[in-house]
Amino acid sequence: MKRWLPFEWIVAIRFLLEGKLQSIFIIVGISIGVGVIVFMSAMLTGLQANFIKRVLTSQAHIQILPPDQLARPQRHGVDEIEDAIIQRPSQRLVSVDQWQKIRRQLEAMPEISVVAPTAAGSALAKRGDASRAITLNGVEPETYFLVVHVPDYLVQGQARLLSDDILIGIDLAKDLGANVGDKLNVTTSNGGARILTIIGLLDFGNKGANSRSTFVSLRTAQSLLGMLGGVATIDLSLKDIYAAEDVAQNIQSSNDVIADSWIKTNAQFFTAIRAQNLTNMLIRVFVGLSVAFGIAAVLVVSVIQRSRDIGILRAMGTSRGQIMRLFLIQGGVLGFFGSLFGSALGGFALIYWHAAARQADGSELFPLVIEYQLFVWTAVLATFTGLLAAMAPALRAAKLDPVVAIRG
Numbered sequence: 001m002k003r004w005l006p007f008e009w010i011v012a013i014r015f016l017l018e019g020k021l022q023s024i025f026i027i028v029g030i031s032i033g034v035g036v037i038v039f040m041s042a043m044l045t046g047l048q049a050n051f052i053k054r055v056l057t058s059q060a061h062i063q064i065l066p067p068d069q070l071a072r073p074q075r076h077g078v079d080e081i082e083d084a085i086i087q088r089p090s091q092r093l094v095s096v097d098q099w100q101k102i103r104r105q106l107e108a109m110p111e112i113s114v115v116a117p118t119a120a121g122s123a124l125a126k127r128g129d130a131s132r133a134i135t136l137n138g139v140e141p142e143t144y145f146l147v148v149h150v151p152d153y154l155v156q157g158q159a160r161l162l163s164d165d166i167l168i169g170i171d172l173a174k175d176l177g178a179n180v181g182d183k184l185n186v187t188t189s190n191g192g193a194r195i196l197t198i199i200g201l202l203d204f205g206n207k208g209a210n211s212r213s214t215f216v217s218l219r220t221a222q223s224l225l226g227m228l229g230g231v232a233t234i235d236l237s238l239k240d241i242y243a244a245e246d247v248a249q250n251i252q253s254s255n256d257v258i259a260d261s262w263i264k265t266n267a268q269f270f271t272a273i274r275a276q277n278l279t280n281m282l283i284r285v286f287v288g289l290s291v292a293f294g295i296a297a298v299l300v301v302s303v304i305q306r307s308r309d310i311g312i313l314r315a316m317g318t319s320r321g322q323i324m325r326l327f328l329i330q331g332g333v334l335g336f337f338g339s340l341f342g343s344a345l346g347g348f349a350l351i352y353w354h355a356a357a358r359q360a361d362g363s364e365l366f367p368l369v370i371e372y373q374l375f376v377w378t379a380v381l382a383t384f385t386g387l388l389a390a391m392a393p394a395l396r397a398a399k400l401d402p403v404v405a406i407r408g
Contacts, residue, residue, distance in 0.1 A: 008322050011313070012329040019302060023334065026298045030338025031345055033291040034382050037284050038346025041374055043353070044280050046366035048273060052241070053367075055266055057149040058204065060116070060235035061244045064106075064251065065258040066096045095230025102255055103234060111247050114237035116143035119221040121232065123192075125168075125214070126185040127176040134172065135212045136186065138221020147237045150202065150215060156180050157200030161217045166196040169210030170203050186216075192224035288385055291338070295331050295389035303327070303397045314402035327394035328387055335386020339379040347375070 005013075016023045096102065099117060106115045119138035124131055141161045145151060151159040155170060157180040166184060173179060180198055187193045196216065204210055222228055238244055244261035252259040263270060303310070310323060347370070357365040 007318075008325045008329055012326045012333065015302065015306065015326075016330055016333065019305075022298050022302070026294055026334050027338045027341065029294045030291050030335060030382060030386075031341035033287040034339050034342025034378055035345035035349060036287050038343055038374060038378055039349045039353075040280055040283050042346070042350050042369060042371070043366060044276050045371065045374075046354075046369040048276065049369055050366050051269065051273070055269060056241060056262065057152060058209075059262060059265075060147050061238040061241055061262050062236040062248045062251070063260050064096060064102065064234035064236065064255075065232075065260065066094050067256055067258055095227055095232065096234060096257060099231050099234060102257065105255075106234065106236060106251070109247075111238055111240065111243060112236050113239050114143055114146045116140060116147045116235045116237075117218065117231040118144060118233050118235055119218055119225055119227050119231050121188065121221070121225040121227075123186050123188045123214075123224060125172070125176065126187070127178050127182065130176045132172060132175050133212065134168075134186075134214045136188070136221055136224060137213065137215045138218040138225070139215055140218050144235065147235045153202045153204050154200050155203045157198070160199050161215060162199075163217055163220055164194075164196055165199040165216065167200045167202055167215040168198055169213050170201050171207055171210035172212065172214070173198070173201050175211065186224060188224050188226070190226040192226060194220065194224055196220070288381070291335075291382070292385050292389040295334055295386050296392060298334075299327055299331060299390050299393035300396070302330070303393050303400075307400060310397055310400050311402045314400070320398040323400075324394040324398040327397050328390045331386040331388075331390025331394075332383050333386070335383040335389075336379065338386075339382035342382070343375045343378055 096117075103115050103117060106112050116139065121136055123134050123136040125134045139145075139161070141150075141159070145159065150167065154167075157167075159167065161167065166186070168178075168184075176184070178184065178198055180201060182198050184196050184198060185193065186196055202210070202213070202215075204213065216224075218231075222230065225232075236247075238247060241262070245263045248259035248261040248264070251257070313323065314320075350370070351368070354364065354366065354368045359365055
């Protein structure tokens, strides 16, 4: 059965089998290390995917806004400027200039998948004696719902927006004592007023958003906010979410607008992601080092214990290169089998923790993301680590003098 195996493999496997206890201990150690790497990497990947999903399903990848309104110094003549303190004026609700032209330009860009104009502003919702300040978002459902997944937050009613429909948060409905089918009197500061029917209730998982956010059709919001034909923002969805900042800079440089990417508006989120990635990398490095030193220690002991056997092999004509490859094979085999058991251990631990760890509402703490590439690369890395760890013992074994080794 072993006739087809090279000489080095036959001897290496025999050495490993003869030292079963040592081999088992080192494989168990490697399995634990690889299991930790697989479990931590997969769990952090799932947590990051969950964070990104929560962030990007509730906001646009890029939001286009009109430029800030700035006060200018008063001039008395050609070269005379009044020396006074220039205060920043209050920002009125204005439309994005030439937004239809900008929309056509954005739709022609290959990086952008959805363009959704919106009209948003403050309003007052009244029902009987109860009234609450709200944020009125006028949207085109066929485009906006592809950018912000409003239907995913629907808990009652339907995600429909006709001219007299309104979607509101569950906390706002509770404060107003309203439910699906009830009427709300919505008024704005510029005198706009309209009676709208609650068509659905939303739960964003955030009390502030549930207490203020409302959605109506774009034309209804334009009429209420006095923005006939205008939009306050243009929300974009991208094909590559991580290219958002570059695309935003390109849009801002070619148009008189402000382009805020989700990367810029969620700087703290990215700081947390970088911290997680750094932690994951450090865990991998230190676990890898512990595995490497464990393999090296076992093989050094093996070299000392088998000095006489190595001397006999050298006396029988075995070359230094064959002796060196013999111990490298042992390191690689230990790393490979340790990675197999460790990957299985990490996978089972991940599945168990995903089923056991739950949020307060009973939903999953993180999505179960099992990437087969992770297991393949972990096996390759563990095998390579075993080879590197075996390098020093292999060199030591290859340098042994046969006569000295046989004498002990």
